[in-house]
Amino acid sequence: MTTTATTALTHIANLVTNDPSLGDGTPLGLIRDAAVVIDGDRVVWTGESSKAPATDNAVDAGGRAVVPGFVDSHSHLVFAGDRTAEFNARMSGRPYSAGGIRTTVAATRAASDDELSANVARYLDEALRQGTTTFETKSGYGLTVEDEARALRIAARHTDEVTFLGAHIVSPDYTDDPAGYVDLVTGPMLDACAPHARWIDVFCERGAFDEDQARTILTAGLAKGLHPRVHANQLGHGPGVRLAVELDAASADHCTHLDDADLDALGQGSTVATLLPGAEFSTRAAWPDARRLLGAGATVALSTDCNPGSSFTSSMPFCVALAVRDMGMTPDEAVWSATAGGAAALRRTDIGRITPGARADLVLLDAPSHVHLAYRPGVPLIRAVWRAGERVV
Numbered sequence: 001m002t003t004t005a006t007t008a009l010t011h012i013a014n015l016v017t018n019d020p021s022l023g024d025g026t027p028l029g030l031i032r033d034a035a036v037v038i039d040g041d042r043v044v045w046t047g048e049s050s051k052a053p054a055t056d057n058a059v060d061a062g063g064r065a066v067v068p069g070f071v072d073s074h075s076h077l078v079f080a081g082d083r084t085a086e087f088n089a090r091m092s093g094r095p096y097s098a099g100g101i102r103t104t105v106a107a108t109r110a111a112s113d114d115e116l117s118a119n120v121a122r123y124l125d126e127a128l129r130q131g132t133t134t135f136e137t138k139s140g141y142g143l144t145v146e147d148e149a150r151a152l153r154i155a156a157r158h159t160d161e162v163t164f165l166g167a168h169i170v171s172p173d174y175t176d177d178p179a180g181y182v183d184l185v186t187g188p189m190l191d192a193c194a195p196h197a198r199w200i201d202v203f204c205e206r207g208a209f210d211e212d213q214a215r216t217i218l219t220a221g222l223a224k225g226l227h228p229r230v231h232a233n234q235l236g237h238g239p240g241v242r243l244a245v246e247l248d249a250a251s252a253d254h255c256t257h258l259d260d261a262d263l264d265a266l267g268q269g270s271t272v273a274t275l276l277p278g279a280e281f282s283t284r285a286a287w288p289d290a291r292r293l294l295g296a297g298a299t300v301a302l303s304t305d306c307n308p309g310s311s312f313t314s315s316m317p318f319c320v321a322l323a324v325r326d327m328g329m330t331p332d333e334a335v336w337s338a339t340a341g342g343a344a345a346l347r348r349t350d351i352g353r354i355t356p357g358a359r360a361d362l363v364l365l366d367a368p369s370h371v372h373l374a375y376r377p378g379v380p381l382i383r384a385v386w387r388a389g390e391r392v393v
């Protein structure tokens with residue numbers, strides 16, 4: 001076989017394209033009784049089933065819904081160890097503090113490359129079975145030059161969306177010299193890490209890095225060709241969101257504590273507000289107000305923040321359900337944010353949509369509509385997954 005075979009998915013009850021011009025004019029671009037044609041790794045046609053062109057193969061969706069593969073634009077998967085005890089303690093009434101990261105740093109430094117890579121592969125597979133076809137992941141549990149570069153090399157074996165987060169917390173080796181740690185992050189660590197990453201991130205929060213330190217770190221990354229994203233305004237109000245917009249970061253992540261100036265900045269800039277409801281769920285914290293962000297004109301993404309401390313879920317459907325139940329989003333908005341929103345947060349136009357030319361990342365739901373992702377929380381609705389045209393689940 002030298003030519004690729006075309007495959008049609010037919011009898012899709014509801015198809016989410018995320019292109020208003022293809023469907024019903026809503027942001028989801030819904031098409032009813034739809035078909036999708038895949039050729040190789042790309043979508044080549046979408047429309048009504050009755051008008052689908054002839055193809056080599058056909059898969060009958062049987063009146064189920066199809067949505068774009070989820071784009072999880074924020075995770076921390078290169079780690080070792082376990083924080084069950086910390087979660088258990090927190091659920092027994094103790095507040096979360098950024099210091100818990102040190103536990104994972106110690107375990108990650110002690111782990112072999114093979115152990116770390118196997119851990120990434122395990123959570124990637126777990127996410128894939130829940131419909132995630134693109135994910136971003138970060139370093140941030142090494143906090144030495146060698147351990148950060150190693151984390152990024154391992155991450156890059158599994159995804160193109162790799163983020164250098166040497167500025168997760170001040171390394172325990174530099175507790176008495178935070179300025180020295182910023183020098184390390186912006187100097188030898190950045191030099192070692194930049195070749196393996198696309199993005200640079202900083203945890204701009206009380207107890208982690210302040211505004212000046214965060215600006216220094218992100219600006220140094222920009223000079224090395226890394227584009228910024230920012231952990232911002234998670235635990236309290238701070239300068240992170242405004243700094244993210246100022247530097248045209250692709251995303252300001254968390255956005256839990258915002259004032260009107262933050263909302264205006266996100267509404268006017270091109271920085272996506274990425275909401276991570278798994279973190280609020282797992283720390284019993286106040287929810288971000290998605291309605292307020294959408295009302296301000298911000299682009300909103302949803303992501304898992306999958307990490308062993310504050311949000312140990314790899315499930316985008318779970319995040320969709322939380323966003324609808326507890327953050328004021330409609331089911332349509334939440335599904336858009338988990339697909340097209342995530343793509344925007346990674347500045348990608350080839351994913352998060354089911355349109356001609358897009359990468360063929362599709363999720364067949366065991367449900368007649370995408371609304372069931374929120375309507376039936378916790379239910380395994382992912383029946384099949386195609387990534388780059390290949391059936392992987």
Ligand SMILES: [Zn+2]
Nearest residue numbers: 074076231305
């Ligand atoms: Zn995070």
